[in-house]
Amino acid sequence: MELLLFDAFNGLIVGFFYALMALGLSLILGLNSVINFAHGGFMALGGYLAFTLVPIIGFWGALILAPFAAAALGILAERGLIRPLYGRDPLYSLLLTFGLALILEDITRTVWGAQGLPFAIPNFLNHPLNNVYFFVTGYRVFVVIVTAIATAGLFAVLRFTRLGICIRAGNADLETVASLGVNIYFLRGANFALGILLAGLAGILAAGQLGLTPTMGSSLIMPSFVAIIVGGAGSLIGSLLGGLIIGVAAGITTAYFPSASEVVIYLIMAFVLMVRPRGLLGQEGLFE
């Protein structure tokens, strides 16, 4: 029983990484209409930038600064590479971000080395909170709290700020947003940056739990896409939920059939698509 709880909780924590990734992917898919394969690359970049920043400004400074540094690089990519492809067949931007993912992975390998790197977290976060539930470490609780704050922050931005309102309006009808005097070039850039900000944060949190490897992005991106499909494209809450569900499912499967833990998320996706093609909370008609 404790082993099952252990694996389920492990899965839940990984699910939080998926959820943060899926939220950003979902934002970018919604307004920018880009399937961002480079999301994992930006996530890894967030983790590695934090690794470099920790000796200079400490863990807490890096936790705050590294996501913004990743987002700044995201803005450069959006301006220079993705912007010329808006309005074309989505295949173009998909191919572009796929290539960008490979480039980002090789950049991290070149700059920080192909070997995995340990990511030091503050000592007090390393200890279990409780002797029985030894796997509930301070850091895992910390991951849950930071993810909750980031998600609440995102929803507050979307709900209460003019930028967020314009993003939600633009998801539905970007042309009309432009005709009301809103600079949609800026809006798309800001939205892309917001998505990458969440990816960078996921990268740092994941680094503290799983360590840093150049391939961490490519190993987390596919489950994050699955999370969007399971949760329902077009629904941010769905993306969040999808991430947690497949994280926990993969964790539980590890307890019983360790070898099937990778396959199970695709089985869940196939099942959801058969029973409810729009995903759990998706808008009607997107895939139907």
Next chain:
Amino acid sequence: MSSLLEAEGLQAYYGKSHILHGVSLTVAEGEVVTLLGRNGAGKTTTLRAIMGLTPPREGHVRIGGVAVTGWPTHRIAQSGVGYVPEGRRMFRHLTVEENLRVPPPTQGRWSLTAIFSLFPRLAERRTSKAGRLSGGEQEMLAISRALLLNPRLLLLDEPSQGLAPVIVDEVMRAVQRMRDEGTAILLVEQNAILALAFADRAYVLSDGAITHAGPAAELAADSEKVKALAGARASRAA
């Protein structure tokens, strides 16, 4: 009178189909001009070309003497053009108030308070989702959204479409208020009789070219012509 809007020789395409064949028209400061024509004549495309939504391949658009051809849509809007699109195009899942927060804040006559006193019904429903409003309320919201830019020129695409006559009257009263405030209006309508009663001047568009231009009253007096250009719609209304 100086021209606020000058469109000259607009040629526009959707993909390969050639929609506008050299449309030219002007709207002076404070003037109300209507653009009439049958379905598919190119009325909506003319407005879209002016807004830069379907950028003209040839021709020029000037707003207040400034050439805006090729500008991105948001800059054309900010230069003083409010656009109320056909079918209203609400952000249906946003509330009334959120819909009104989309345009950037501007200085001038039309603030949120002024909008709510013009359309008290929108104030009552400010927390409702726009998708749940009636057709008339949606038209008022679409007009309000455009007014918040404090435009010098308002482009209205078929404001009467799908509305009951009593609601049309209410919408047109609001448009009358804008005219009284000195806002110039370019009104596209299927309902020629309604539009001609309201406008100073009229253009008739047919197959992407202007076939008639003149004072609205003159055209309204020519009932044969009115019937011919607007087809069944006008004869029903008459």
